[in-house]
Amino acid sequence: MIYQQLLNGLVLGVGYALTALGFSMIFGVLRVVNFAHGNVYMVGAFAGLTAAQYCGNNFYVSILAGTVVGALLGLVLERLVFRPVRHMEPFAGLLTSTGALFALGIIGMLIWGASPKPYDVNLPDMVWEFEHFSIYYMQVFMMVAALLAMLVLWWIVSKTHVGIAMRATSHSTTISQLMGIDVNGVTKFTLAVSSALAGLAGVLISAYYGIISFSVGFNAGIKAFTAAVIGGIGSISGSVVGGILLGLAEGLASGYISSSYRDAIAFAILILVLLVRPTGLFGKTTTQKM
Amino acid sequence: MQWPSSLKSNLQWWLLLGWLILPVFLHNWSYSLHVLIMLAVWVLLTQSLNLVLGLAGQLQLGHAANFGIGAYISGLLMVDVGLSFWTTLPIAFLGAALVGTLIGLPSLRVGGDYLGIVTLGFGEITRIFLTNWVSITRGPMGLPGIPAPSVAGFNLSSKVFFFYLVTALALFTWFAMQRINNSKMGLQLLAIRNDEHCAQVLGVNIGAVKLWAFAISAAFAGLGGAFYASYFSFISPDSFLFVDSLAVLCMLIVGGRGNLVGSAFGAFILGVAPELFRFLGDYRMLIFGVLLTVMVIYRPSGIWGLDKRKYNTISIKA
Numbered sequence: 001m002i003y004q005q006l007l008n009g010l011v012l013g014v015g016y017a018l019t020a021l022g023f024s025m026i027f028g029v030l031r032v033v034n035f036a037h038g039n040v041y042m043v044g045a046f047a048g049l050t051a052a053q054y055c056g057n058n059f060y061v062s063i064l065a066g067t068v069v070g071a072l073l074g075l076v077l078e079r080l081v082f083r084p085v086r087h088m089e090p091f092a093g094l095l096t097s098t099g100a101l102f103a104l105g106i107i108g109m110l111i112w113g114a115s116p117k118p119y120d121v122n123l124p125d126m127v128w129e130f131e132h133f134s135i136y137y138m139q140v141f142m143m144v145a146a147l148l149a150m151l152v153l154w155w156i157v158s159k160t161h162v163g164i165a166m167r168a169t170s171h172s173t174t175i176s177q178l179m180g181i182d183v184n185g186v187t188k189f190t191l192a193v194s195s196a197l198a199g200l201a202g203v204l205i206s207a208y209y210g211i212i213s214f215s216v217g218f219n220a221g222i223k224a225f226t227a228a229v230i231g232g233i234g235s236i237s238g239s240v241v242g243g244i245l246l247g248l249a250e251g252l253a254s255g256y257i258s259s260s261y262r263d264a265i266a267f268a269i270l271i272l273v274l275l276v277r278p279t280g281l282f283g284k285t286t287t288q289k290m
Numbered sequence: 291m292q293w294p295s296s297l298k299s300n301l302q303w304w305l306l307l308g309w310l311i312l313p314v315f316l317h318n319w320s321y322s323l324h325v326l327i328m329l330a331v332w333v334l335l336t337q338s339l340n341l342v343l344g345l346a347g348q349l350q351l352g353h354a355a356n357f358g359i360g361a362y363i364s365g366l367l368m369v370d371v372g373l374s375f376w377t378t379l380p381i382a383f384l385g386a387a388l389v390g391t392l393i394g395l396p397s398l399r400v401g402g403d404y405l406g407i408v409t410l411g412f413g414e415i416t417r418i419f420l421t422n423w424v425s426i427t428r429g430p431m432g433l434p435g436i437p438a439p440s441v442a443g444f445n446l447s448s449k450v451f452f453f454y455l456v457t458a459l460a461l462f463t464w465f466a467m468q469r470i471n472n473s474k475m476g477l478q479l480l481a482i483r484n485d486e487h488c489a490q491v492l493g494v495n496i497g498a499v500k501l502w503a504f505a506i507s508a509a510f511a512g513l514g515g516a517f518y519a520s521y522f523s524f525i526s527p528d529s530f531l532f533v534d535s536l537a538v539l540c541m542l543i544v545g546g547r548g549n550l551v552g553s554a555f556g557a558f559i560l561g562v563a564p565e566l567f568r569f570l571g572d573y574r575m576l577i578f579g580v581l582l583t584v585m586v587i588y589r590p591s592g593i594w595g596l597d598k599r600k601y602n603t604i605s606i607k608a
Contacts, residue, residue, distance in 0.1 A: 013534050033403040084587040093404050095543060095586045098536060102579025106572055222414070224305070227408055264418040267411040274400050274408055 003132040005255035013227075013247020014146040015208065017200035019220055020227035020239040021153060022194030028170040028234035029190045030082060030230045032093030037198055039104035040077070040223020042214060044070035044199025045119075045206040046112045052121050059121040063145070063203050070199020074191035082187070101218070108214040119206045131229035137256060142204050149200060150240060153193070157236060162189055170234065177260075198224075220262070226270040232280025241281065309457065313450055320362040327521065331454040331514055332557040334463045335538045337550060338510035341467060343539070344548035345476060346503045347483030348382025348397050349406035349576045353412025353538050354510055358530030360386040360512025362420060362427060365436045365519035375439035375520050381518035383509045384511045389416075390508020394501050401486070415536055431524025436519050452521050458527070459517055463510045467550055470506065479503055480548070540582045557596055 019041055021140045026034045042148040044066040052058055076241030081100045126137040157163040168176040177183050202220070206212040223246065231242025246266060253265045273280065316322040334355060342350045362386040364378040365553065373381075396408040420427050425434065438447035439455070443581075469475050478499050481489035490496050519525050543554020560581075565575050585592065 033407065065608075066598050081583060088586075088590060091403055091406060092586050094349070094406055095539075096583040098539075099579040099583030099586070100583070102536070102582070103576050104579075106576040106579070110572060222410075228406075229407070258422075261418065262423075264415050267415045267418075271396065271408055271411050271415075274404060275396060276327060 001255065002252075004134075005251045006078070007133050007135065007139070009248040009251020010244060011142055011203075011208070011247070012184045012251060013244035014143050014199055015205040016223050016227045017240045017243025018146050018197050018204070019224035020231070020243045021150065021236060022201075023195040023221075023224040024228040024233050024235065024239040025166075025170070025190055025194045027228065029166055030086070030093065030187060032082060033091075033225070034077075034082075034103055034194075035097040035221060036077060037096060037097075037224055038102035038219065039101050039108065039217035040070055040073050040198040041202035041220045041224075042108055042212075042217035043073055043202075043214075044195075045202030045212050046108060046214075047199070048203075049117070049119055049121070049206070049212060050112075051143060057120050057122045059123055059207065062121055062207070063200065066199040066203035067196045068199075070202070071192040071196035073199070074193075074195025075188060077195070077213065078191040080189050080283050082191070083184070086192060093143050098151035101221070105214060105217055108217070110201070112214060114214065115240045116211050119212050120208050123205050123207065142208060145200070145204060149197060150236075154236065156193070163172070166190060177189065201257070222263075223266060226266050229270060229280055234281035236268050238280055238282030300576045301440050306461075313453055313474075320449060323453055325562060326450070327453055327456050329558060329561045330453075331518060332538070332561040333539060333554045334456075334514040335511055336541045336545065336553040336557045337460070337463045337467045338507045338514070339538050339542055340548065340550065341470065341479070342394075343542060344546075344553065345471065345479040345483060346500060348394075348503070349402065349409070349501065349534070350393070350504070350507070351406045351410040351535050351539065352393060352416070353507075354530040354532065354534035355413040355416040356386050356390055356508035356511035357515040357518070357534070358416060358420065358525075358527070359389045359508075360515025361519040362433070362515075363524050364516035365433050365510070365525050366426070368436055368520070369433060372592040374396060376464070377438070379513065379516050382512045386512020386515065387505040387509035390511075391505045393468040393508065394504025397500050397504065398497050403459045409534075410532065413532055417527050417530065417532075420530075427527075430527060432524055432528075433519075434524045436523045436525070438520055438523065452517075456517055456521070459513055463513070464550060465556070466510070469479070471476075471550065474500060475502065483548075527575055537578070541591075543582060543592060544585050546594040549592070549594055552594035556592065559593075573599050 004075065019037070023034060023037050026032060026037070037201060047069035048062030048066030052062035077100060078096070080116045082093055087188065095144045123141075124137045128135045128140075157166060165176065165181045165186045166189070168181055169183055171264040173183055176186075198256070205220075206216075227243035228239050229242070230245055231238025233239075249269060250262050253259075254262045257265075281283050312326065313319075313323060316326075335353065338356075339350065339353045342348050360382040363381040364375070367373045367381060368375060368377045393409055393412045397405050400408060421430050423429070438445055439451075440446060478489065478494045481492065481494055482496055482499065486496060515530075518529075522529075541556035541560045542553050543556070544560060545554065545558075546552025558580070567574060567577075570577070
C-alpha cells in the first residue's frame, strides 16, 4: 500500500510542480503573487474539455487547447491586471489578481455551468501491474509530459536570449531596462509561458481525476503557491522539488491519516516553512538593505 | 454648497439619529431590517480589519476566521454549556483575540504578500478544523438552535431588538477604533505601514504593536461573530469562507483604507448594493472582482481614504 500511495503522491506532485513553476516564474520576474493563477488552470482545463468534445474526445487536442488558451489568458491578465500596478505598493498586484480570480471564476461558471462535469477524454486503458503497485497509462503520460515541459522551460530560461532577459529582469527591472531589455516584452512572455503551463497542468490533472468543476481554481492556486514557497519562490528547480514533496506528503497523509485533512496538511507545511525558512528550501537568503 | 454650520458640525449625530429611527420608515419591513442588520455587521468587520490592514498595512486575508471563531465560541457555549448570550459575548471577544494573536505571530517574521498567504492559510485551516472536528463543532452540518439573547427572562428574538443590538456593537467598535486611531498606538501603526524599519529605529516596538493590532482587530470581529450566531440561530463552517474575508477586504479597499468613515462607506456600497442588484444574479461577483481590480489601479486610496485622515501629519507633544 505504501508504494501505491507514494506513486499516487508523486504523480499528483508532478502536476502541482507544473502549476507551481508558472507561479514561481511570475513571482520571480514581476515580484507579484498571482492569485488568478489557479483560475487560469481552471479555464485551461475547461477549454481543453470543450475542444476535445468537438474532436471526438481526443485527449491530445485538449492538451493543445488548454495550453494555448492558458497562454492567451496570461497575455490578457498581463495587460489588464499586472501592467497597470507595476509601480505601485507591493501587494497591489495581489489585490488586482484577486479581483481577476473572482472575475475568472464567475466567467468560468457562466460559460461551463456550476455543477461538476466528467472530464470525458479518450485515454488508453493500459495498466502495468507490479508486485506492490500498478501504474496507469495516465500516470505515466502525466509524468512524461510534465518532464518534457520542465525540460523545455529549463532550456528556455537557461539557454535562450529571452531566458537571459528574464533572469536579468528578475534581478533588477531598472538595470535591465537601462541595458536595453524590453521589460514589457519579457513580462508578456513570462505571463504567457507561465499561464500555458497552468493550462497544461489543468488539463492533465483534471483528466487524471476525471472530473472538473469551476471551483477547483482556488485550491489549485493555493497548492501552486505552497509548492513554490516550499521550494523557494522564484527558483525553477525549487518549484519542482516543492511540488513533488507536497504531492508525496498529501498522498501519505490521505492514505494514513484522513483525506479530509489533506488540505489542512498542505497549509500546515506552508506555514511551517514560512516561519522556519521563509526563503524556502532552495531560495537564497537575502540580506535586506536599510 | 453652503451647509448650515450647525448641521455640518453635528452631521454625525443627525446621521446616527436617522439610522436609529430608520426602522419606523421601512417598507417591506422584515427584509429591509435584515439588510440593515447585515450592513451593520459588515461595518463592524471593516472597522476591525481596518486596524490591521488599513493602519498597520499588514495584509490579513483570514478575517472571516476571526469572525467564525467568535461565532463558534459563543454558539457552542450557549448550546452546550447553557450560558447566556451576555456571558458568551466577552468570552468570544477574548477567545477571538487569542486566535488573532496566533494569526498575527507570523507577521513578526514575514511581511507583504507572504503574510497575506499565511493568514489565508490560517483561515482555511480554521475552516477545515471546524468542518472536521465533528465531536465538538458538529462538523459540516452546522450548529443549529442557538438561542436569542434574553433580558430579565424575556427572550428577545425580534428583529428590531437585533437591529439595536448590532447598532450598539458596531458603534462600540467604531468608537474604540477611533480612539485607537487617534492614539499613540494608531500613529505607531501608521508609522509601521509607511516604513517598518524607520519606525523601529524611531523606537516603536513593532512586534508588540503589530500583535496588539491583530488581537484587537480579531477581538472585535469575534464580537460580531457572537452576534451573528445568535441572530441567525444557526452557524456552519460555510458561513465563514475565504470569500467573506475577501468581501471585507474589497469593502475596505473601495471605501478607503485607514479611514473609518471611508471603510464604513465601502461596507455601505458593497453591503447594500448586492441586495439592490440581486436581479443581476451571478454577475454580482463578477462586478465585485472587476471593481476591486479597477479601484486598486485607478484609485488605490479608495473613495474616502487615508489622504482624508484628519491627523495625517501630527506633532506629538510630550
